[in-house]
Amino acid sequence: MKSKSGKRIGIFGFGCVGQGLHDVLQDNPHLEVARICVRDREKLRTLPSHSFTYNPQELLQDESIDLFAELISDPKEALQIVRQALEAGKTIISANKKMISENLTELVALQQEFGGTLLYEAAVCGSIPILRTLEAYYGNEPLQEVSGILNGSSNYILTKLDAEGLSYNEALAQAQALGFAEADPTLDVGGYDALHKISLIAAHAFGAVIKPEQVLRAGIQHIASRDVTLAQALGARIRLVASARLNKSNKLQLQVLPTLVFPSSELYYVEAEFNGVQLQARYAGDQFLKGRGAGSHPTGSAVWADVSAALAGYKYNYPKFKYNDEEQLKPVVLEEDDELKIYLRTTMPELLPELPWLELTSFGVDARAGQLVGTIRRKDLLLHLPALKQTIAFIAQLPVHVTAEQVINASGLVLEEAA
Ligand SMILES: NC(=O)c1ccc[n+]([C@@H]2O[C@H](COP(=O)([O-])OP(=O)(O)OC[C@H]3O[C@@H](n4cnc5c(N)ncnc54)[C@H](OP(=O)(O)O)[C@@H]3O)[C@@H](O)[C@H]2O)c1
16 A cells, blocks of 8 residues: 555664664654565564565565665675665665765765665764764865764763763673663774764765774773773763864874863763764854764654655765766875874783883883873874783873873872883
């Protein structure tokens, strides 16, 4: 049966987001759900069995379907589905940040070649309309910075550590029990999820298609209450901040790092599972968007917004992309020589590698708890980060105005050694 508007949607996935979209569509009678493709034949469903198919081709080859929503948890299969839809010149909405960020060049080329449309607002910060804002509103205006808290699971954990004094493992267990974190939380707490999102933001805000290994990334897995209380003593909170920033030499600085944020920053007030994104535009100045970055209905709402926009003919223009004469995307120059001020704590100080620190102050209560404040070039930190991570180090960025002496005072320790 056709809906009033005569449009039909095929949905892939009926998990958290797929069910959220289905719920949202109940309030919107102008679109009929054709069928839903899932994987597990044994799973109990809230809809009758004739609503489902287990064969993606039954949706992809159904000419009565006007557009698709790809909301599955398998990035490889998701790529096959999106590819096939775009090669057929169809419209598809996806929430899969990993798949899209890792294959963006190909997915843009497929749209250009076959005339199809791919929208993916839900993939970045759930209900926050950041991509549409960057595309449609800031398509022409130069941006200086887009940064924020892009991962709700890690923000929930950091908030619990800070506000309730929970241990990392207690906070993670709570986040998992409430469905804010996966059974395997690596993508979230390791900063990979935020990396996928900042990559997509960088494409729309700065025209930069980047490889994940070019981005400085550290997660929150090794945070301890000692780091949290130190930040508190400095008047700050630790947040996992992803940022893309153009510096004075017009080079892009990209990173996902635990960062000390102070009350002067909007990010200080982003709590629990919420996300927040701040924009700095050349003429408009500063703006800040905050909202639910994940969850069934908030994410379903973002997919619905894309579905509505796509039905009205909306496409991303990638207005900041620049092409050379051979119509190949010009690479954006990334900054590697800038200096970062870093706080580091490791339980294996004896294994810390020799790094080309520009400034270094190390301290700590005993051999099991080495702490340091140091300044290092981005390229050196990128190069040595894997070795540092092997020492189970917790690493956070400090604003330049915070001095090593302030950190040591905040830690309640006596300076042991300075270099
Ligand atoms: N959860 C969020 O808040 C959120 C927010 C933003 C973006 N996303 C993204 O949205 C996507 C879906 O996430 P989710 O949280 O909804 O996942 P989920 O709850 O684990 O559900 C995944 C769904 O995908 C189906 N599926 C998995 N592999 C499949 C395959 N090969 N063929 C057909 N169906 C398959 C599963 O089928 P069965 O039901 O048969 O198992 C299930 O219905 C992911 O890309 C995720 O990164 C999620």
